[in-house]
Amino acid sequence: MADQTNAVLRGHRDAIQQLQAQVAQLVPIVQALGDRPRTVAEEIDSIPGRRMEGTLDGSVTFTAADEGQRGAPIIIQVSQDGPFVQTHYPLALWLPTAPDNTTNFGRWRPVSTYPLPTQVVGTDIIDISYEMQDGGNQRLLQNAPRVPLLSTPENIVPCPVPTLWATNSAILFIPTYRSFTWNSGTPPTEGTLFVTIPGYRIVNM
Numbered sequence: 001m002a003d004q005t006n007a008v009l010r011g012h013r014d015a016i017q018q019l020q021a022q023v024a025q026l027v028p029i030v031q032a033l034g035d036r037p038r039t040v041a042e043e044i045d046s047i048p049g050r051r052m053e054g055t056l057d058g059s060v061t062f063t064a065a066d067e068g069q070r071g072a073p074i075i076i077q078v079s080q081d082g083p084f085v086q087t088h089y090p091l092a093l094w095l096p097t098a099p100d101n102t103t104n105f106g107r108w109r110p111v112s113t114y115p116l117p118t119q120v121v122g123t124d125i126i127d128i129s130y131e132m133q134d135g136g137n138q139r140l141l142q143n144a145p146r147v148p149l150l151s152t153p154e155n156i157v158p159c160p161v162p163t164l165w166a167t168n169s170a171i172l173f174i175p176t177y178r179s180f181t182w183n184s185g186t187p188p189t190e191g192t193l194f195v196t197i198p199g200y201r202i203v204n205m
Contacts, residue, residue, distance in 0.1 A: 049202040056197040074173040086163040088198040091151040096188035103184035123184040135170030
């Protein structure tokens with residue numbers, strides 16, 4: 001009976017020693033994780049609230065006189081219900097809106113002559129660069145107008161990291177109209193630029 005008890009005790013002791021060795025290995029790992037700063041994604045994931053797919057959208061009208069000019073900003077308001085997380089680069093398209101008989105009236109047109117799938121410049125294309133800033137704190141997201149690093153309907157381009165826009169932020173998308181290729185049968189004299197920012201809302205519960 002004593003031998004059996006001693007065997008059981010030795011088994012417990014060996015198990016405890018194994019656990020102690022495992023704990024000793026885990027302690028520095030846990031400490032390192034505790035000291036590591038959280039990633040942007042982890043910071044966003046820690047925000048309480050329900051995640052809901054959505055977009056932020058805005059538009060602005062421009063005319064032939066805006067060619068070569070920094071245009072009026074598109075002001076996009078974030079909801080007071082919670083912040084918005086931008087996951088992809090903005091999608092930008094435009095529509096010819098005047099005159100009524102313009103060839104591509106009301107049809108979606110691209111905002112860049114690049115890329116050219118057929119190596120031929122199509123009709124009614126505008127080339128833009130753009131800036132984005134947080135109107136709430138006057139923070140620019142880049143120091144100069146950005147080339148058309150934009151999503152397209154067939155290619156929604158992910159951002160390197162998600163961008164958190166705070167509740168009630170006023171996002172300013174400021175286009176610079178580099179060049180207009182208005183070469184349809186009846187070219188437009190006016191158009192409306194539409195911008196969509198893909199992502200999701202965090203709705204306060």
